[in-house]
Amino acid sequence: MTGGQPRRVRVIEKGPILVDGPVDIEGPDGSLVHCDRFQVAICACGLSANAPLCDASHRRLLRPRRR
Numbered sequence: 891m892t893g894g895q896p897r898r899v900r901v902i903e904k905g906p907i908l909v910d911g912p913v914d915i916e917g918p919d920g921s922l923v924h925c926d927r928f929q930v931a932i933c934a935c936g937l938s939a940n941a942p943l944c945d946a947s948h949r950r951l952l953r954p955r956r957r
Contacts, residue, residue, distance in 0.1 A: 904951065906931035906944035915942050 900908040912926040923942060930943070937947035 901934070905934070905948055907934050908932075917942055 897913075898910045902908060909930045909932060911928055911930045912924070913930050915923045915925065915930075915932065917923070925943065933941050933944045933947075935948040935951065937950070938945045939947065
């Protein structure tokens, strides 16, 4: 971060947590994931196959079931 600006974090209802990047994400097991994108989506639903990064699996929760 430059200029002492705080990092922006947005929590999306029923979606991911968006963090201004680049970021290093430390997992519960101590593993480290570096992402150098300008904005990083972190999984908040627990369904991502690419955790801790979001893969949009939360969208399945939002779709109405077809009968």
